[in-house]
Structure formats: C-alpha cells, structure tokens
Amino acid sequence: MRPITFFDLESTSVDRTSAKIVEIALIKVNPDSTREQFESLVNPGIPIPPESIAVHGITDEKVKDA
Numbered sequence: 430m431r432p433i434t435f436f437d438l439e440s441t442s443v444d445r446t447s448a449k450i451v452e453i454a455l456i457k458v459n460p461d462s463t464r465e466q467f468e469s470l471v472n473p474g475i476p477i478p479p480e481s482i483a484v485h486g487i488t489d490e491k492v493k494d495a
Contacts, residue, residue: 430460449473470495
C-alpha cells in the first residue's frame with residue numbers, strides 16, 4: 430500500500446483565473462494508519478475580500494507576515 434495525501438486550499442475567491450491562495454493544508458495517511466499534517470498561511474499579495482473572509486475567517490492581518 431501507498432500513503433495517501435488529502436489537501437485543502439483556501440483562497441481569495443472562487444474565480445480560478447484570479448483567485449490567490451491564502452492557506453494550504455495537507456494530511457498524509459500512511460499505510461500503518463499514522464498521520465502527518467501540514468498547514469500554512471500564505472500572503473496572497475492582494476487584499477482578501479470580505480466575502481472570502483466570511484467563508485474561511487482568514488484576514489489580511491493573519492497573513493501579513495506569511
């Protein structure tokens with residue numbers, strides 16, 4: 430068996446042509462059922478719209494040093 434990795438991205442919008450990533454999260458499940466996790470905020474370089482903040486709760490303040 431091989432490990433399997435699940436990932437989740439949070440972004441500035443749902444428009445795939447202009448959206449910028451603000452958070453990356455990964456969970457890797459190994460064949461022995463152990464898990465490894467990774468999570469990181471990302472500064473998108475643009476203001477995060479209020480509509481997006483309402484969905485994921487990630488603000489410009491939270492990503493300013495990311």
